[in-house]
Amino acid sequence: MKPKQFAVLGIGRFGESLIKELVRMGYEVLAVDVDADLVQEAMEYATHAVQADAMEESVLKSLGIKNFDAVIVAIGENIQSNIFTTILMKELGVKKVVAKAGNALHGKVLEKIGADMVIYPERDMAIKLARTLASQNFLEQITLSSDYSIIEISIPRSFINKNLRQIGVRPRMNVTVLAIRRGDEIIVVPGPDQNLINGDILVVLGHNQDLDDLSDID
16 A cells, blocks of 8 residues: 655644654655745655745645645744745645644634635644654554553444454554443443444554554455
8 A cells, every 4th residue: 555645835833843754654745845944954854855835836736736635834934924825725625624823813714715724833743743644544642651652543444343352452453442422322441343334433552552543454
């Protein structure tokens, strides 16, 4: 399976942290910024780095921006540029546009113009965002240590109508299902014969790498 590809527009502190984490997780990341020095530095940690104005439609088209799984508008200092770039991403047909907001009002504007996700770096850590972007199933994470976490994930399609024994979450995936959220019901410490149905949300404990692997299952 081809690795997911992300584009980060704006290489500030937040953009840099996000790029590094996504690359560490094995994904391809294009970094774009108008500042030549920042682009030069990004060449050392991003998959690709390009000096360009994020509002130049022709340049973005030449980069194949609409083919990326998600584009993160991480431009922070210039709110107008941030908003116009977000609009442009939607107009170019980007699958998922994630936009960085500086405050609640800015965030409301981004939501109104169609951003698929609005994030607030002061509140949302870049690593958590990277995990959210990297998996279609990932919902929430509680970090227990540098190596272990508890996450919530939407049930992968391949798990539907199977029980935990058949899936082999503990022996094969090295993770433990602590609970299952099924609508308003919570099934605590489900047994191995517990069947899973479409719409279930799993609360899972494990090593971060094993949780990453689980989150990538379709």
